[in-house]
Amino acid sequence: MSMKKFGLILCFLLVNLIFAQEKITLWPKGKMPNSKGLQLKTEEKDGRIVQIKEPELFAFLPPKEERKPMAIIVIPGGGYYKLTYDLGGYQIAKWFNTLGISAFVLNYRLPISPDVKQREIAPLQDIQAAIKYIRKNADQYGISPEQIGVIGTSAGGHLAATVSNITTDYTELKDDWTSVSTIPNFAILVSPVIDLGEFAHVGSRNSLLGENASQEKIIEYSMQNRVTEKTPPTLLIHAQNDKAVPVMNSILYYQAMTKNKVKGALFIFPEGEHKIGITNTSELTDNWKKLCSDWLKTLFLNK
Incomplete structure (x- = not known):
C-alpha cells in the first residue's frame, strides 16, 4: 500500500473518530408513556425526519482530556x-465539542405522530427523560449533573423553554428515577417559538396543540406566561428580520425573565432571517457563536 493511500485511509478514520457518536434508546422497552403501542418506522424526507419510531439520544463527546463538566442537549426544530x-442537531453538537462541551442530540416524538395519546406532552416527556438520563449517568460521561443545559432552535426553542418552566414530571419513570430533576441548569434559545397567540408561528402551534386549540391551551403553552423566578439562566438569539418566527417571541420571553429576575441575555441581529445556525451569510450574525461561548463562561463560576 502506498503511503499516500495509507494517509487517506488514516484521515478518513480520524474524521470518523472525531465525529463518532453513541446512540442511546431513550425509553426502556415497553415503558414509553403516552403511546398507543403502534409499530412505526422512522421516516425521512428531504433530509428531515418526519416520523420517529422511538425517541433517541445521540452523544457527541469531546476527547476526555478536553472535556469540561458542562453538557448540553441539542433540540432540533422543524415546526413540531x-x-x-x-x-x-448534529452540526450544533459538533460545534459544542470544539468548546470541550459534551452534546447530546435528541430526536423526539412529534406531536402529530399517530402513536401519541396526548399530543402536546409527548415532546416534553422525551426531553424530560433525556435530562434525567444524562443527569443520572453524568459520571459515565465525565460531566457534572448540575451543569446540564438545553439548546433549541425554532420549535426546538419552544421545547427548550417548555422543559425550563414546566415542573410537572411527565416521564412516569419510577424507583430511583423519581428523585432526578427534569429541569435544565441553563437554556439557549435560538430563533425560538415562544408565543402561540398573536406572534405565533401558526404551523408550530397547530402541530403541537391542534388546529382548534382553546384559548386556555394557547395561553398555557405560550412560554412567556410560564416564566418564574425559578426559570434557569437563559440566552436568547434572534434576527430582527425573521419572518417565520417574529422577533417578538424572544422579546416577550426576555421581558418575562426580567420581570422575574431571571439571569440571562438577549441578542437581536438585524439580519439572519430564520436561518441562524453554525454557518451564517451575515458576518455580524455569525458572532452569535462567540457571544454564546462567552455567555457560557459566566455560568457556574463558583463551581
Whole structure:
C-alpha cells in the first residue's frame, strides 16, 4: 500500500473518530408513556425526519482530556412536524465539542405522530427523560449533573423553554428515577417559538396543540406566561428580520425573565432571517457563536 493511500485511509478514520457518536434508546422497552403501542418506522424526507419510531439520544463527546463538566442537549426544530436533525442537531453538537462541551442530540416524538395519546406532552416527556438520563449517568460521561443545559432552535426553542418552566414530571419513570430533576441548569434559545397567540408561528402551534386549540391551551403553552423566578439562566438569539418566527417571541420571553429576575441575555441581529445556525451569510450574525461561548463562561463560576 502506498503511503499516500495509507494517509487517506488514516484521515478518513480520524474524521470518523472525531465525529463518532453513541446512540442511546431513550425509553426502556415497553415503558414509553403516552403511546398507543403502534409499530412505526422512522421516516425521512428531504433530509428531515418526519416520523420517529422511538425517541433517541445521540452523544457527541469531546476527547476526555478536553472535556469540561458542562453538557448540553441539542433540540432540533422543524415546526413540531419534522426534525432538522443535521443543521439543527448534529452540526450544533459538533460545534459544542470544539468548546470541550459534551452534546447530546435528541430526536423526539412529534406531536402529530399517530402513536401519541396526548399530543402536546409527548415532546416534553422525551426531553424530560433525556435530562434525567444524562443527569443520572453524568459520571459515565465525565460531566457534572448540575451543569446540564438545553439548546433549541425554532420549535426546538419552544421545547427548550417548555422543559425550563414546566415542573410537572411527565416521564412516569419510577424507583430511583423519581428523585432526578427534569429541569435544565441553563437554556439557549435560538430563533425560538415562544408565543402561540398573536406572534405565533401558526404551523408550530397547530402541530403541537391542534388546529382548534382553546384559548386556555394557547395561553398555557405560550412560554412567556410560564416564566418564574425559578426559570434557569437563559440566552436568547434572534434576527430582527425573521419572518417565520417574529422577533417578538424572544422579546416577550426576555421581558418575562426580567420581570422575574431571571439571569440571562438577549441578542437581536438585524439580519439572519430564520436561518441562524453554525454557518451564517451575515458576518455580524455569525458572532452569535462567540457571544454564546462567552455567555457560557459566566455560568457556574463558583463551581
